[in-house]
Structures are given as C-alpha cells and as structure tokens.
Amino acid sequence: MTALNDTVDIIDARHDGLVTAFDLSTATSEMLATEALEALSIDPTDAALLTADVPNVRLSLDVVVWRWVEARAALGFDFSADGGSYQRSQLAAQATKMRQRAEERAAAAELGAYAWPAVEYDKPVNNDLDDEWPNRVSVYQW
Numbered sequence: 001m002t003a004l005n006d007t008v009d010i011i012d013a014r015h016d017g018l019v020t021a022f023d024l025s026t027a028t029s030e031m032l033a034t035e036a037l038e039a040l041s042i043d044p045t046d047a048a049l050l051t052a053d054v055p056n057v058r059l060s061l062d063v064v065v066w067r068w069v070e071a072r073a074a075l076g077f078d079f080s081a082d083g084g085s086y087q088r089s090q091l092a093a094q095a096t097k098m099r100q101r102a103e104e105r106a107a108a109a110e111l112g113a114y115a116w117p118a119v120e121y122d123k124p125v126n127n128d129l130d131d132e133w134p135n136r137v138s139v140y141q142w
Contacts, residue, residue, distance in 0.1 A: 001047075001048050002044065002045055002046060002047065002048065003037060003042055003043065003044055003045070003046040003047075003048060003049040004030060004033055004034060004037065004044035004045065006048060006049035007033035007036060007037055007044070007049060007057055007061065008026075008029045008030055008033045010033075010054075010057060010058060010061060011024075011029050011032060011033060011061060011065065012029070014058060014061065014062075015061075015065050018065060018069060022069070022072065028068075032061070032064050032065055032068055033061070035064045036057060036060040036061045036063075036064045037057065037060070039060050039063075039064070039111070039113035039114070040053070040056055040057065040060050040111065040113065042057070055109075056109065056111055059102070059105055059106040059109055059111060059114075060106060060111060060113070060114075062102035062105065062106070063099065063102040063103050063106050063114055065102075066095060066098045066099035066102045067099055069095045069098070069099075070092065070095040070096055070098075070099050073088075073091040073092040073094075073095040074092050076088030076089065076091055076092060077089070
C-alpha cells in the first residue's frame, strides 16, 4: 500500500455516491488523490498514509472532489422537453455550495493550501478606466 492507494480508498468510501454517479475511473480517482496529497505536501509514493494525516487528507479530498464535480456540473444546461423541465443547473449550484463548504472547513482547519481568503462575486463589477479607453477594456473587482 502507498499513500496514493490509501487516499483512493478514502475517495471510494467517503464519496461513493459521486464515484457511482460520475462513474469515476481509477485514473481519475488517482489524479484527484494525488492533487489532494500534493496540496498537503505528502508524497503519493510514500509507503502508507500516516494515521495523523487522515483528517487533513479527508478535508483536502473534499475540496478537490467537489471542485472536480463543480467543473463537470457546469457543463450541464437547463431544458424543457415532452412537457417536462430539466434543471441541470441545480447540480452546478449544489456542487458550488458543497465546494465552498469544503474550502471553508479546510481553511478553518488551517490547511495552508486552502487558507486563502475566498471572496466570490456572482457578477463582476465593471469599472471603465476612463472615457478614452474602448468599452471592451474594463477592470473587474475581485
């Protein structure tokens, strides 16, 4: 067993519904596990995941997995057909909420990779620099 294998097992157990719903391949699970481990400066090839690292790995995995789900869900679109209305954007909205919650929990645990102050705006603020600049040049508030 390696730290990578242990982390993939955590993904399978902790996010089994997402693994099933998105039909996560082994390669994708390993990619997500590697990203989570590297965010914590843990070498995926280490002999085994240390018991003391497991809580932080879980928090890191939550962030990584929900970012991945959010990216996939953003591709969905709402449509109506055969008298039914299909709101795929609900999945994207829920994935965003779950990702934000995971990032907040990781930041609260003082995980360095997730400690940045995340401020999100639904709509950017468009401030034209001055009258001489073309309208397409703008400054966005972040």
